[in-house]
Amino acid sequence: MSSELNVPVDPSTPACCSEPGTKGMDYRDWVRRSYLELVTSNHHSVQALSWRKLYLSRAKLKASSRTSALLSGFAMVAMVEVQLEVQYKYPQMLLIAFSACTTVLVAVHLFALLISTCILPNVEAVSNIHNLNSISESPHERMHPYIELAWGFSTVLGILLFLAEVVLLCWIKFLPVGSILKNETTNVEKPSGHAGWQSALVSTIIMVPVGLIFVVFTIHFYRSLVRHKTERHNREIEELHKLKVQLDGHDRGMQVATPLVEPGAVLASLTELDPAGELCAIKELSCFI
Numbered sequence: 001m002s003s004e005l006n007v008p009v010d011p012s013t014p015a016c017c018s019e020p021g022t023k024g025m026d027y028r029d030w031v032r033r034s035y036l037e038l039v040t041s042n043h044h045s046v047q048a049l050s051w052r053k054l055y056l057s058r059a060k061l062k063a064s065s066r067t068s069a070l071l072s073g074f075a076m077v078a079m080v081e082v083q084l085e086v087q088y089k090y091p092q093m094l095l096i097a098f099s100a101c102t103t104v105l106v107a108v109h110l111f112a113l114l115i116s117t118c119i120l121p122n123v124e125a126v127s128n129i130h131n132l133n134s135i136s137e138s139p140h141e142r143m144h145p146y147i148e149l150a151w152g153f154s155t156v157l158g159i160l161l162f163l164a165e166v167v168l169l170c171w172i173k174f175l176p177v178g179s180i181l182k183n184e185t186t187n188v189e190k191p192s193g194h195a196g197w198q199s200a201l202v203s204t205i206i207m208v209p210v211g212l213i214f215v216v217f218t219i220h221f222y223r224s225l226v227r228h229k230t231e232r233h234n235r236e237i238e239e240l241h242k243l244k245v246q247l248d249g250h251d252r253g254m255q256v257a258t259p260l261v262e263p264g265a266v267l268a269s270l271t272e273l274d275p276a277g278e279l280c281a282i283k284e285l286s287c288f289i
Contacts, residue, residue: 050135057140057147058123064154065116071154071162072109075102078169088176098168105161108153115150119143156218163211170203 079102084090119139126138140147177196 050141054123054127054135054138054140057144058120058127060147060151061116061120061123064112064150065120068109068113068116068150068154068158071158072106072113075105075109075162075165078102078165082169082172084172085176088179090172090175094168094171094175098165098172101161101165101168105158105165108161109158112150112154112158115146116154119147119150159214160211163207163214167204167207171200174199174203 079099122139126134174196177199178194179196
């Protein structure tokens, strides 16, 4: 084995070049080939990571556009189709809250829809090209903050506003029911506790736990996602550390296998062989050093 590698190897050190295809290869060639393989694998892993980010951005944009279009359409229909009782005196804060919530809901979803509509065609055009080097043409890296903003507006803020919209709509729709007594001359309003007020209160009681469950699930989901990414990166770092330890151990073994010869040992061996020629040996050794 040492004659094939052209380097003296200690029998106690593990043979690292006993794999097939490494015969006749010295240590420098083996290190060069390992470095090229590592660089090539890192290049492909970087490209794979970029393509994974591209597909994730495209999926987020598609989900944001669909969700925003659906929920904003529902909000517009609810605002247009709601019928207010003219004979009932609604609370002023209830009407203000309903109009403000509907307007903000539609504005948020339309903004998310605008971002998705502007960025998605450019991402789709690159993702449909079957070329690994075309990843640099996609704007998903530069537009990453806007993509996350659209995703948050559509799935987090937009859904919370939609739940509040449902509660306010229930109060506006059911509050006048059973509260008006029509007589021939006057209209008398019943106090709170009638059927319409109870129906609106039940819808609110049901929707509050649903909103809390939604918030808790959102926080738990994002924490689990961050934990998964952290564990995956830790595993990759551990693999790189193991590779570094293996390479350092191999270099240390090669250094032990080829120890440096001290000049004093050479001088002692020369004087033992030829005591009379000690002066010549010292001169030759000094010239050599």
